[in-house]
Amino acid sequence: xxxxxxxxxxxxxxxxxxxxxxxxxxxxxxxxxxxxxxxxxxxxxxxxxxxxxxxxxxxxxxxxxxxxxxxxxxxxxxxxxxxxxxxxxxxxxxxxxxxxxxxxxxxxxxxxxxxxxxxxxxxxxxxxxxxxxxxxxxxxxxxxxxxxxxxxxxxxxxxxxxxxxxxxxxxxxxxxx
Numbered sequence: 068x069x070x071x072x073x074x075x076x077x078x079x080x081x082x083x084x085x086x087x088x089x090x091x092x093x094x095x096x097x098x099x100x101x102x103x104x105x106x107x108x109x110x111x112x113x114x115x116x117x118x119x120x121x122x123x124x125x126x127x128x129x130x131x132x133x134x135x136x137x138x139x140x141x142x143x144x145x146x147x148x149x150x151x152x153x154x155x156x157x158x159x160x161x162x163x164x165x166x167x168x169x170x171x172x173x174x175x176x177x178x179x180x181x182x183x184x185x186x187x188x189x190x191x192x193x194x195x196x197x198x199x200x201x202x203x204x205x206x207x208x209x210x211x212x213x214x215x216x217x218x219x220x221x222x223x224x225x226x227x228x229x230x231x232x233x234x235x236x237x238x239x240x241x242x243x244x
Contacts, residue, residue, distance in 0.1 A: 068186050070120015071179045074113055078176045081109035085169040121182070125149040131193050131201055 084106035088099070125145045133141045156175075164171040191204045 068120075068183055070116050071183045071186070073116030073119075074121070075176055075179050075183075077109045077112035077116060078172045078179070081106060081113065082170055082172050082176075084109060085171075089169045131198065132205060134198070134202070 084102050087102050088106065125148070129141055129145045130138060159174075160171065163174055167173060191201070193201050193204075196204075
């Protein structure tokens with residue numbers, strides 16, 4: 068979460084510097100030099116926060132969440148998703164730059180804000196826990212930090228949890244159809 072916050076702050080600084088450098092007012096040479104240095108510093112900070120937090124996630128979270136017998140397959144999928152996301156960012160950024168100009172980092176900053184919320188509310192804490200404990204946490208239905216009306220349209224307090232997929236009874240689907 069610190070990584071996402073650091074990336075948001077450095078992204079905001081970068082957006083500010085890009086906006087200042089593209090403004091139509093004529094600035095002094097000294098001011099332009101300061102803005103240029105701040106811009107480079109913001110990019111370095113953005114990359115540093117990414118590499119210290121979100122960057123290595125596909126490589127260390129997956130082994131914590133899956134069993135050894137399926138680790139290779141899940142790591143392959145994780146690597147594929149990671150590269151698809153990298154390609155998507157590379158293909159999307161020129162469009163953002165063309166359409167948004169100095170605010171081209173705004174969609175990415177919004178996604179980082181979403182990441183902070185997702186991490187805070189939905190990801191379990193795994194520090195100091197065994198893989199078996201983590202599996203239990205991930206597969207056991209739990210109450211969320213959100214009120215039940217957030218998840219249920221009828222607003223009832225009757226929460227029905229799904230069974231873990233390993234013990235799922237497929238005949239119940241046929242009966243409900």
